Amino acid sequence: MARLSKEKPDPARAAARLPATPALAPSILTADFGRLADEIAAAEAGGARLFHLDVMDGHFVPNLTIGPLIVETIDRLTGLLLDVHLMIERPDLYIERFAGAGADMISVHQEAAPHLHRTVQLIRDCGSAPGVALNPSTPLASLQEILPDLDYVLLMSVDPGFGGQRFIPSVMTKIAGLRRHIDESGAKAKFEVDGGIGPGNIVAIREHGADILVAGSAVFDGRDPKGRARALADLLQPARRG
């Protein structure tokens, strides 16, 4: 969401930087970057609630993607929230720049950030909502001590690095486990699931408890991103929860 670049970060506002849920978050990773404005507008018209932006550094994951410059460009193209997924080593070095570029939500990987309380506080101090991402093989228990400090959790359902991979089936149990844990512990965090989500599994993932559902290739591969986003957003409606 557009934030004046000169505006001072306001940590108290960071929690408001999350969407109403359930929410569809198209990932632009496989969008046509030559027609980015059209792709963004189409997904937005199809019912996107926010955009998921995948930042990769070629070290933490074997792929390179976008930096703050493109985030800032996308911020000018849409009024929707921007959810920046940092798949990078040493994320603390770049958080301020991504926040300044318009990131409403910023997640760092548990596997890449050894001092999570400091990193999460830095994200909050920069005015964005902090999240922690877990790879499919990283246990939920690794969140135990940081969960109360988070606005959201990002559960990966593929190994990060590329769009268009298949959902790893065992993650479904992990999704249900995180829902239970959040509900029982009274934590305020929402949670997002990312990777391999499409029309064939989005309802089950929602029913297992996910709040925000990321879909990349299911929206942007092929023609009609508006129709594809609309179909996915409609599938999220019947089981709506707060």
Ligand code: DX5
């Ligand atoms: C994977 C990224 C995902 C990916 C989702 O490393 O974090 O956000 O773009 O794309 P699909 O939906 O195609 O798996």
Ligand code: ZN
């Ligand atoms: Zn992602």
